[in-house]
Amino acid sequence: TLRTVVRGVGSYLPARVMTNAELSTLVDTSDEWIVQRSGIRERHIAAEGETTSDLGLAAARNALAAAGMDAQDIDLIVLATSTPDRTFPASATTIQDKLGIRHGAAFDLQAVCSGFVFALATTDKFLRSGSHKRALVIGAETFSRILDWTDRTTCVLFGDGAGAVVVEAQDQPDGPGGRGILTTHLRSDGRHSSKLYVDGGPSLTQTVGHLRMEGREVFKHAVGMITDVINDAYAATGTSSADLDWFVPHQANKRIIDASAEKLKIAPEKVVITVDRHGNTSAASIPLALDVAVRDGRIQPGHLVMLEAMGGGFTWGSALVRW
Numbered sequence: 372t373l374r375t376v377v378r379g380v381g382s383y384l385p386a387r388v389m390t391n392a393e394l395s396t397l398v399d400t401s402d403e404w405i406v407q408r409s410g411i412r413e414r415h416i417a418a419e420g421e422t423t424s425d426l427g428l429a430a431a432r433n434a435l436a437a438a439g440m441d442a443q444d445i446d447l448i449v450l451a452t453s454t455p456d457r458t459f460p461a462s463a464t465t466i467q468d469k470l471g472i473r474h475g476a477a478f479d480l481q482a483v484c485s486g487f488v489f490a491l492a493t494t495d496k497f498l499r500s501g502s503h504k505r506a507l508v509i510g511a512e513t514f515s516r517i518l519d520w521t522d523r524t525t526c527v528l529f530g531d532g533a534g535a536v537v538v539e540a541q542d543q544p545d546g547p548g549g550r551g552i553l554t555t556h557l558r559s560d561g562r563h564s565s566k567l568y569v570d571g572g573p574s575l576t577q578t579v580g581h582l583r584m585e586g587r588e589v590f591k592h593a594v595g596m597i598t599d600v601i602n603d604a605y606a607a608t609g610t611s612s613a614d615l616d617w618f619v620p621h622q623a624n625k626r627i628i629d630a631s632a633e634k635l636k637i638a639p640e641k642v643v644i645t646v647d648r649h650g651n652t653s654a655a656s657i658p659l660a661l662d663v664a665v666r667d668g669r670i671q672p673g674h675l676v677m678l679e680a681m682g683g684g685f686t687w688g689s690a691l692v693r694w
């Protein structure tokens with residue numbers, strides 16, 4: 372059966388690190404409050420002039436190197452981002468251009484923090500249809516540019532960064548033993564738009580706007596939504612939490628991750644956590660976390676890896692991958 376197999380992972384973080392101590396000089400907050408409520412200790416912030424496509428390009432190059440592939444092997448680029456360089460053209464086409472690719476297609480996809488899971492699921496359908504062979508799926512964000520740096524309830528939670536995977540259509544054995552993406556489940560519910568949104572945009576205000584969030588409201592819905600789509604993945608594949616080697620959740624908040632893992636009976640040692648060092652990098656957080664866990668040797672070929680995310684919209688989704 373035709374499956375979408377991960378061939379390589381890469382990431383990129385801007386050089387500048389902002390600690391909680393530095394943040395407490397900008398707004399009325401403390402390291403203790405931020406760590407206790409979110410698990411975040413530091414985040415990376417893009418340099419002036421360093422854009423989302425710059426971050427995504429660096430991550431894409433690292434993923435191609437890890438896959439041992441040339442950019443010319445790629446015929447599809449899907450970039451998940453809510454912070455594109457410009458309203459248009461899609462930042463994916465900027466990355467395509469800088470990689471020197473003149474064939475195939477490149478487009479952006481927007482599902483806020485669920486963007487990487489949505490992009491991976493979309494790419495999986497392209498590859499399994501036979502229309503494209505090898506894709507770069509990138510999550511890249513510069514949320515520092517849409518934060519209200521005077522609002523302590525949001526500015527302490529986010530960071531900048533990018534991650535990418537190279538995936539390839541391959542013939543694989545049927546069932547959960549074969550390599551590749553086993554199943555994906557995407558959901559959205561626009562009734563919740565006022566709980567997490569940006570208060571600007573080209574059509575509504577002709578401005579970029581700032582992120583606004585009712586954190587407690589988001590938190591209230593997160594665990595239920597996350598566990599629902601993970602249970603959908605188990606039901607579709609006949610697997611359970613006991614079968615997982617690694618749980619790589621969207622890194623929004625350590626308390627949400629811990630509560631989800633506990634509800635799903637996923638052992639804490641199987642959970643990949645990077646929110647402490649990256650903050651919430653929205654669509655970039657999952658491929659960033661994947662890159663950390665692949666490079667330090669935790670995720671190995673043959674492992675069963677559950678990805679999940681929940682974010683603005685609301686949007687939420689899961690992807691179960693035999694590495």
Ligand code: ACO
Pocket residue numbers: 399400401404405408409483484485523524525527567584585586587588589590623624627651653681682683
């Ligand atoms: N420093 C110090 N105090 C603060 C700060 C801060 N940075 N921010 C808020 N406070 C205060 C509040 O004013 C409040 O004070 P009050 O009791 O006097 O009113 C108190 O701390 C508690 O605030 P809560 O909002 O109730 O704190 P909570 O425990 O809910 O934690 C948090 C807040 C971390 C935002 C949490 O609700 C959360 O993580 N929610 C989910 C957010 C999330 O995951 N968002 C990402 C979704 S993904 C996407 O699509 C972008």
